[in-house]
Amino acid sequence: MAQKVAITGNEAVALAMKQINPDVVAAYPITPQTEIVQIFSTYVNNGLIDTEFVTVESEHSAMSATVGAASAGARAMTATSANGLALMWEIVYIAASNRLPIVMPVVNRALSGPINIHCDHSDAMGARDSGWIQLWSENTQEAYDNMIQAVRLAENPNVQLPVMVCMDGFIISHAMENAEVLPDEVVREFIGDYTPQKTLLDKENPVTAGPLAFTDSYFEFKRAQAEAMIQAKPYVLEVAREYAKVSGREYGLFETYKLEDAEVGIVVLGSTAGTAKNVVDKLRGQGFKAGLLKPRVFRPFPAEELATALGHLKALAVMDRADSFNAFSGPLFAEITAAMYDSGAQTKIVNYIYGLGGRDVGLGDIEKVYGHLARIAESGKVDQRLNYLGVRE
Amino acid sequence: MTAKGWRDTVPGGWIKEAGNALEYKTGSWRSIGPVFIPENCINCLFCWAFCPDDAIMVKDGKMVGVNYDYCKGCGICARECPAKNKALVMGEEG
Numbered sequence: 230m231a232q233k234v235a236i237t238g239n240e241a242v243a244l245a246m247k248q249i250n251p252d253v254v255a256a257y258p259i260t261p262q263t264e265i266v267q268i269f270s271t272y273v274n275n276g277l278i279d280t281e282f283v284t285v286e287s288e289h290s291a292m293s294a295t296v297g298a299a300s301a302g303a304r305a306m307t308a309t310s311a312n313g314l315a316l317m318w319e320i321v322y323i324a325a326s327n328r329l330p331i332v333m334p335v336v337n338r339a340l341s342g343p344i345n346i347h348c349d350h351s352d353a354m355g356a357r358d359s360g361w362i363q364l365w366s367e368n369t370q371e372a373y374d375n376m377i378q379a380v381r382l383a384e385n386p387n388v389q390l391p392v393m394v395c396m397d398g399f400i401i402s403h404a405m406e407n408a409e410v411l412p413d414e415v416v417r418e419f420i421g422d423y424t425p426q427k428t429l430l431d432k433e434n435p436v437t438a439g440p441l442a443f444t445d446s447y448f449e450f451k452r453a454q455a456e457a458m459i460q461a462k463p464y465v466l467e468v469a470r471e472y473a474k475v476s477g478r479e480y481g482l483f484e485t486y487k488l489e490d491a492e493v494g495i496v497v498l499g500s501t502a503g504t505a506k507n508v509v510d511k512l513r514g515q516g517f518k519a520g521l522l523k524p525r526v527f528r529p530f531p532a533e534e535l536a537t538a539l540g541h542l543k544a545l546a547v548m549d550r551a552d553s554f555n556a557f558s559g560p561l562f563a564e565i566t567a568a569m570y571d572s573g574a575q576t577k578i579v580n581y582i583y584g585l586g587g588r589d590v591g592l593g594d595i596e597k598v599y600g601h602l603a604r605i606a607e608s609g610k611v612d613q614r615l616n617y618l619g620v621r622e
Numbered sequence: 623m624t625a626k627g628w629r630d631t632v633p634g635g636w637i638k639e640a641g642n643a644l645e646y647k648t649g650s651w652r653s654i655g656p657v658f659i660p661e662n663c664i665n666c667l668f669c670w671a672f673c674p675d676d677a678i679m680v681k682d683g684k685m686v687g688v689n690y691d692y693c694k695g696c697g698i699c700a701r702e703c704p705a706k707n708k709a710l711v712m713g714e715e716g
């Protein structure tokens with residue numbers, strides 16, 4: 230039977246990894262992800278699981294060893310944060326282009342510089358074009374649930390793509406919350422035995438992984454990789470439906486909160502969505518039609534579904550916990566706006582960059598954003614597209 | 623090798639047939655190549671030993687010519703050929 234526990238995000242992810250019992254985990258500690266591999270390594274050390282735990286000398290090596298293990302046909306995982314993900318970069322792309330079903334929690338943290346260890350989304354947003362599926366979590370419960378679903382999703386023969394499970398550093402990773410965890414045997418049965426689609430270790434059928442492809446074939450391989458991501462969306466939903474049967478918790482491409490009859494709305498990823506829901510409740514109490522949408526699946530990007538869910542709004546704020554430094558907007562804004570333009574929606578849209586380097590985002594900050602949206606809805610005009618929330622002027 | 627459309631590629635670019643590098647005709651990289659002059663050849667097979675590819679064709683222990691499908695035109699064979707009158711000379715081969 231499922232069990233309610235008080236647990237931090239890192240503990241929940243380490244527990245999920247223990248229940249998954251991967252063949253190989255190669256990892257290197259980095260704050261705020263350190264506890265995941267630390268706790269996981271004690272499970273291995275105490276003989277509770279039989280994972281081959283590889284202590285590597287850097288994140289570049291962590292991802293390289295994980296790619297090697299996955300290529301050999303192992304169920305392989307690692308975990309990282311921020312600069313660690315940046316150091317993996319070269320191999321992160323190779324994991325996706327070689328179509329290896331690796332699962333990796335990314336405990337979101339700001340990239341240097343200045344040096345900072347606190348939460349923002351610049352790490353995973355930087356990897357948005359690496360070809361990995363990205364599942365985002367609002368809290369410990371979602372981080373745990375996403376981890377278990379990620380294994381099924383990555384390993385689906387029709388998907389065969391690596392998955393990042395994103396969760397906010399410290400806010401989720403280190404805060405203790407109530408969460409419901411599944412019994413080991415339910416998780417094991419849900420993920421099933423791993424049957425690799427390809428392996429380097431079958432001497433009857435020798436293969437080559439990661440070969441050269443020049444001008445005459447590289448483009449065809451990339452087109453095929455793009456198609457894998459295009460086709461992945463229904464499998465995200467299929468795995469979510471299956472997971473609902475064992476957990477009772479429903480997941481989709483995104484979650485909407487009081488959005489259907491809303492006049493203004495906010496799109497926000499991760500833990501800030503929880504804060505924003507409180508603000509929505511308060512504003513609704515005052516008769517103000519506020520709503521919210523929290524993306525769960527950023528890759529594949531559910532453009533049509535997002536535009537359909539948001540198109541009726543008079544005014545929308547897309548909140549980015551990362552800046553693109555492109556003199557235009559943050560990454561989430563650019564893609565949501567493109568999706569809305571394609572759909573012909575008339576919604577006025579503004580961008581808020583917020584919470585960089587762990588800058589706290591309170592109820593009052595979110596209320597200010599809704600206040601801005603109310604003014605835009607009334608005037609029908611966007612006064613300022615790019616806004617920075619909570620920065621000292 | 624017939625050029626495949628993207629739908630026919632193996633996911634992730636894995637190569638599933640062993641030894642299919644043979645199908646990759648790297649000789650197209652060559653600008654000039656070795657021309658074989660059989661009457662000068664003393665069959666020492668230095669060219670075969672030195673060729674960094676597998677482009678010197680040998681039959682029954684005898685040098686019989688250059689396989690231009692794989693010859694890169696590096697010129698090592700022509701340089702190493704010890705025959706008094708060189709049996710391999712770099713030039714515009716056929």
Ligand code: SF4
Nearest residue numbers: 673693694696697699
């Ligand atoms: S030119 Fe170079 S590659 Fe060509 S046959 Fe001679 S040694 Fe081999």
Ligand code: SF4
Nearest residue numbers: 663664666667669703
């Ligand atoms: S090196 Fe010259 S002489 Fe010797 S086998 Fe080759 S072509 Fe003939």
